[in-house]
Amino acid sequence: MSVPVVHLVVGTRPEAIKMAPLAIELRRAGLLRPVLVATGQHPAMVGQALAAFGYVPDAVCRLERASGEQAELVAQLAPKLDTVLARGSAAVVAQGDTTSALVGGLVAFWRRLPLVHLEAGLRSGDLAAPFPEEANRRLLGVLADLHLAPTRRAVRALLAEGVPAERIMLVGNTVVDAALRVAAGARPPRDPRLVEVDREVGAGRARLMLVTAHRRESWGPPLDRILAAVDAIVRARGDVRCVLPAHPNPAVREQVERALAGTPRTVVTDPLPYPELCYQLARAALVLSDSGGIQEEAPSFGVPVLVLREVTERMEAVQAGWARLVGSDTDRLVAEALGVLDGATRRPAAGNPFGDGRAGARGAQAIAALLGLAPAPELFEPDRPVMSTAS
Structure with a gap:
């Protein structure tokens, strides 16, 4: 039997950084085959970010941008991304709140593919700040079938918007996985x-x-x-x-x-x-x-x-x-x-409230569970985070 494909949509450097730990864990588990799709929003920065994890995009949407406006990006990206997904996909993962993430969610929705939103539930409460990201992530919240939330605050925001609890998984933030992994091997400048x-x-x-x-x-x-x-x-x-x-x-x-x-x-x-x-x-x-x-x-x-x-x-x-x-x-x-x-501001004793370095593994298992291939993962416990020993 062939391993089902999951498309991971990345358009900017932060998306690539936060998606890489999920790709690593999906490949490690072996139940699903991650396909990293570079949307062409920020191609050089995406390539640079993925290289830090030893990855290159598996598919590339080549755009011919002139104005740099959002409308131009959406108009060019939607049909190209649709062509990629038309080749066969078990699920689509969109990260965060960029225009690439929004288009990824829309195309998945139009094709009736399960949509997973990584780093779901962030809300500022102000559509003007950050702009247009606040609107993008709210729209993805409507479209997503599985919400991988980084914190309890994000979970509460999703519940307040009417998202069913069974569609929300508290996994932590994959950026913590990424930072700990990369910092451990980083070389001096x-x-x-x-x-x-x-x-x-x-x-x-x-x-x-x-x-x-x-x-x-x-x-x-x-x-x-x-x-x-x-x-x-x-x-x-x-x-x-x-x-x-x-x-x-x-x-x-x-x-x-x-x-x-x-x-x-x-x-x-x-x-x-x-x-x-x-x-x-x-x-x-x-x-x-x-x-x-x-x-x-x-x-x-x-x-x-x-x-x-x-x-x-x-x-x-x-x-x-x-x-x-x-x-x-x-x-x-x-x-x-x-x-x-000067030491007048007291530093907290606790570690990182956003994650413990295992968000990617939880997210990979949650996606497999969505597709009926694994049990649901144990959830992130923000009260017991881990702090790096890097110095």
């Missing part, structure tokens, strides 16, 4: 500037502050305020070294380099490959970020995060004490950062 930072941090002569500000909501004036705070923090504490992987958008990169041109002990880089980002994260004393993924990854390494957003759908990190929601106000950012660096 090769960029001479980062080598110098790493040497200083490793010798205990410096503390690393990692900064990522990639979301469109942060561009323009908010980013100016964030960069002003970065400059003030570094100048206020002489042992702080800052690493800032900049967004590849030329205008954003120029804005970053202009604002930090005179800032001492600060390195602006291209976007870092995932293993290098995990390496930096594991060694950081503090992170300033608007990234959802970093909010989920940092607690595994015991690193506090100042969230550069007004709202977050990952309140578990805030409630556990690992993250503080500070927005982009310069004065508040500086005050909060210095509070963490």
Whole structure:
């Protein structure tokens, strides 16, 4: 008998990172054959992210994008993805809340294929923030046959929307699996500037502050305020070294380099490959970020995060004490950062509320159970998370 195929739809770097642990566990179990489908939304970044796990896409949707608009992406991707799924599929997995995930869910629904939503149930309650992701994930919540929820908060959100409890599985977040796996094998950086930072941090002569500000909501004036705070923090504490992987958008990169041109002990880089980002994260004393993924990854390494957003759908990190929601106000950012660096802000004793490194295995078994090939998995217990020993 042939092994049933499950299509895993990935369009962006975060999707690839969070889908890889599921692909690993599906292949390990052997009950289903995972097929990684790259949608062409961010092809280079997807390829780079999958390479960190030793994977390449099994199928590629080649798009000819000109405007970069959402309508163009949907119009081109839907028929190409439909062609891939028409070859035969037992189920489709869409991760998170991107346009690729939404199109994957819609095409699966149109073909009457079982749809699995990985990282289901995140909600900000505001359709404008994050935009358009909040709408995308709510729509996927309507379409999905199986909701792989990362946290109890996500489970409660799905139940409040009327999703039957038997269609929800609390598995944890696969990004924790990914970060722990990659960080364990990550090598020191090769960029001479980062080598110098790493040497200083490793010798205990410096503390690393990692900064990522990639979301469109942060561009323009908010980013100016964030960069002003970065400059003030570094100048206020002489042992702080800052690493800032900049967004590849030329205008954003120029804005970053202009604002930090005179800032001492600060390195602006291209976007870092995932293993290098995990390496930096594991060694950081503090992170300033608007990234959802970093909010989920940092607690595994015991690193506090100042969230550069007004709202977050990952309140578990805030409630556990690992993250503080500070927005982009310069004065508040500086005050909060210095509070963490000076020890005035108490760090939690518990581990990561988002996962224990076994979400991929639970998710793989839950999909097999959906298709009648295995019993349901044991669920994630957020009260007993695990913290990495990486340093």
